[in-house]
Amino acid sequence: MTLNKTTEYALTILGFMATRNENMYSAEYLHNQLNIPRRYLRRLLTDMSKHGFLKSTSGRNGGFVFDRDLKEISLAMIINTIEGSDAIFTCILGFSCCIVDKPCIMHDSWMEARSKMVDTLSNTTLADLKEKYQLDLIRNLKLL
Amino acid sequence: MTLNKTTEYALTILGFMATRNENMYSAEYLHNQLNIPRRYLRRLLTDMSKHGFLKSTSGRNGGFVFDRDLKEISLAMIINTIEGSDAIFTCILGFSCCIVDKPCIMHDSWMEARSKMVDTLSNTTLADLKEKYQLDLIRNLKLL
DNA sequence: TGTAAATACTACAAAAAGGTAGTAATATAT
DNA sequence: ATATATTACTACCTTTTTGTAGTATTTACA
Ligand code: FES
Ligand code: FES
Numbered sequence: 001m002t003l004n005k006t007t008e009y010a011l012t013i014l015g016f017m018a019t020r021n022e023n024m025y026s027a028e029y030l031h032n033q034l035n036i037p038r039r040y041l042r043r044l045l046t047d048m049s050k051h052g053f054l055k056s057t058s059g060r061n062g063g064f065v066f067d068r069d070l071k072e073i074s075l076a077m078i079i080n081t082i083e084g085s086d087a088i089f090t091c092i093l094g095f096s097c098c099i100v101d102k103p104c105i106m107h108d109s110w111m112e113a114r115s116k117m118v119d120t121l122s123n124t125t126l127a128d129l130k131e132k133y134q135l136d137l138i139r140n141l142k143l144l
Numbered sequence: 145m146t147l148n149k150t151t152e153y154a155l156t157i158l159g160f161m162a163t164r165n166e167n168m169y170s171a172e173y174l175h176n177q178l179n180i181p182r183r184y185l186r187r188l189l190t191d192m193s194k195h196g197f198l199k200s201t202s203g204r205n206g207g208f209v210f211d212r213d214l215k216e217i218s219l220a221m222i223i224n225t226i227e228g229s230d231a232i233f234t235c236i237l238g239f240s241c242c243i244v245d246k247p248c249i250m251h252d253s254w255m256e257a258r259s260k261m262v263d264t265l266s267n268t269t270l271a272d273l274k275e276k277y278q279l280d281l282i283r284n285l286k287l288l
Numbered sequence: 289t290g291t292a293a294a295t296a297c298t299a300c301a302a303a304a305a306g307g308t309a310g311t312a313a314t315a316t317a318t
Numbered sequence: 319a320t321a322t323a324t325t326a327c328t329a330c331c332t333t334t335t336t337g338t339a340g341t342a343t344t345t346a347c348a
Contacts, residue, residue: 002146002231005336011236015249026294040337046296059345060293075253087146093156105159105273109219113264120257129249149306170324184307190326203315204323294345301338308331315324 007082009036009044014053014078018070018126019133026063051081070127079121088118151226153180153188158197158222162214162270163277170207195225214271223265232262 003011012034017025027042034041045064049056055067066073079088091098092110147155156178161169171186178185189208193200199211210217223232235242236254 002227002234003236008236011250019249028294037337039339042295043297043337049295056295057345058295058343061346062294062344064295075250083146090146092147093152093159105163105277106155106219106268108276109264109268109272113261116260117257120253124250124253128253132252133249172324181307183309186325187307187327193325200325201315202313202325205316206314206324208325289348291348292346294343296343297341299339302336304333304335306331306333309329311327313324313326315322317322318320 003079004083006044007079009041010048010078010082011075012036013041013044014048014073014126015129017064017066018073018130024057024061024063024065029063053078053081066126070130071125073126074122075124076118076121088114088121147223148227150188151223153185154192154222154226155219156180157185157188158192158217158270159273161208161210162274168201168205168207168209173207197222197225210270214274215269217270218266219268220262220265232258232265 013030013036016030016034022029027038027045030036030045031038031041036044045054046056048054049064049067052067053073054064056062056064076088080086089098091104092106093104098104098107098111157174157180160174160178166173171182171189174180174189175182175185180188189198190200192198193208193211196211197217198208200206200208220232224230233242235248236250242248242251242255
C-alpha cells in the first residue's frame with residue numbers, strides 16, 4: 001500500500017527532473033529543491049546511475065542527467081528497481097508470490113484491485129508526467 | 145504497494161478465522177496452522193482484541209473469537225487499523241497527504257489506480273471471504 | 289598549478305519494524 | 319488446592335531501513 005521512503009524519493013527526484021528543463025542537476029540543487037536529506041539523496045542518485053536511469057558527470061559543473069528517453073521510463077520501472085522487481089506482485093497475505101493453482105482466499109479481491117494499479121503505473125511514463133506538467137503550467141498562466 | 149508484515153499477519157489470521165468454523169481459536173492453534181512466530185502472533189492477537197475485532201478469553205480453554213459480525217469487517221478496516229488510518233491515502237511522493245489544491249505531478253495517475261484498489265478493499269468483508277471459501281469447498285468436493 | 293565544486297566509496301549511526309523472553313494473571317479440570 | 323493451559327504485560331534483542339561522516343576522486347576555472 002505504502003511505498004518505502006527510498007522509492008518515494010526516487011519518484012520525487014525523477015519526476016522533478018523530468019518536468020524541468022535544466023540541462024544538468026547537481027545533488028546540491030536537488031537537495032535544495034526537494035528537501036531530501038543531502039547524503040542519502042546523493043547515494044540514491046549514484047544508485048540511479050548504476051541502474052541506468054541517469055548518467056553522472058563528476059567534477060566541477062558536474063551532476064546528473066537522464067540516460068534514457070523519458071518515454072522509456074515508467075513509474076512501475078522505478079518502483080521495481082528500488083523495491084525489487086516483484087514487490088508489486090506479492091500475495092497480500094505474504095505467501096512468497098501469487099501462485100495460480102493455490103491462491104489464498106484473498107487472491108481474487110486483491111488481484112482485481114492490484115492489476116488496475118499495476119496497469120496505471122506501467123503505462124505512465126516520465127514523458128507523460130512532463131506533458132501533464134507543461135499543460136498544467138499553460139493552464140495556470142492563462143488563469144492569470 | 146506492499147503491506148508490512150504485521151498487516152499481512154493480521155489479514156492472514158482474521159481471514160483464517162473467518163473461514164473456519166471453530167468456536168474458539170487459541171494462539172497456539174493459530175501458530176500451528178499459520179506459521180506465524182508464536183510470541184509475535186500473540187501480541188498481535190491481543191492488539192486485535194484491543195481494537196475490537198476479537199474478544200479474548202483468558203485461562204484454560206481460552207482463546208479468541210470475533211467480537212463483531214463478519215459483515216462489519218472490511219479488509220480496508222484491518223489494514224487501516226494496523227498501518228494507520230490514512231497510510232492508504234498518502235501521496236505517492238510522500239507529501240503528508242494528497243492535498244486537493246496542490247497535488248503533486250503524479251497525483252492523477254496515482255489516484256485513479258489507488259481509488260480502484262481502495263474500493264475493492266473497502267467493499268470486501270470477512271463475510272465475503274467466508275462465502276467464497278465455502279463455495280470453493282463445495283466446488284472442489286464436486287470435482288472429486 | 290592550485291582551489292573549488294562536484295561525484296564515488298566505505299563504514300558507521302539512528303530509527304523503525306519484526307521477533308523473543310520472562311513473568312504475572314486468569315480460568316478450568318482433576 | 320494444585321497443576322495446567324491459556325491470555326496479558328513489559329522489557330529486551332535482531333534485522334532492515336533511513337540517514338550521516340570522512341575521505342578519495344574527478345574536472346573546470348582562475
Ligand atoms: S495468493 Fe494471496 S493474493 Fe494471490
Ligand atoms: S499529492 Fe501526490 S499522489 Fe496526491
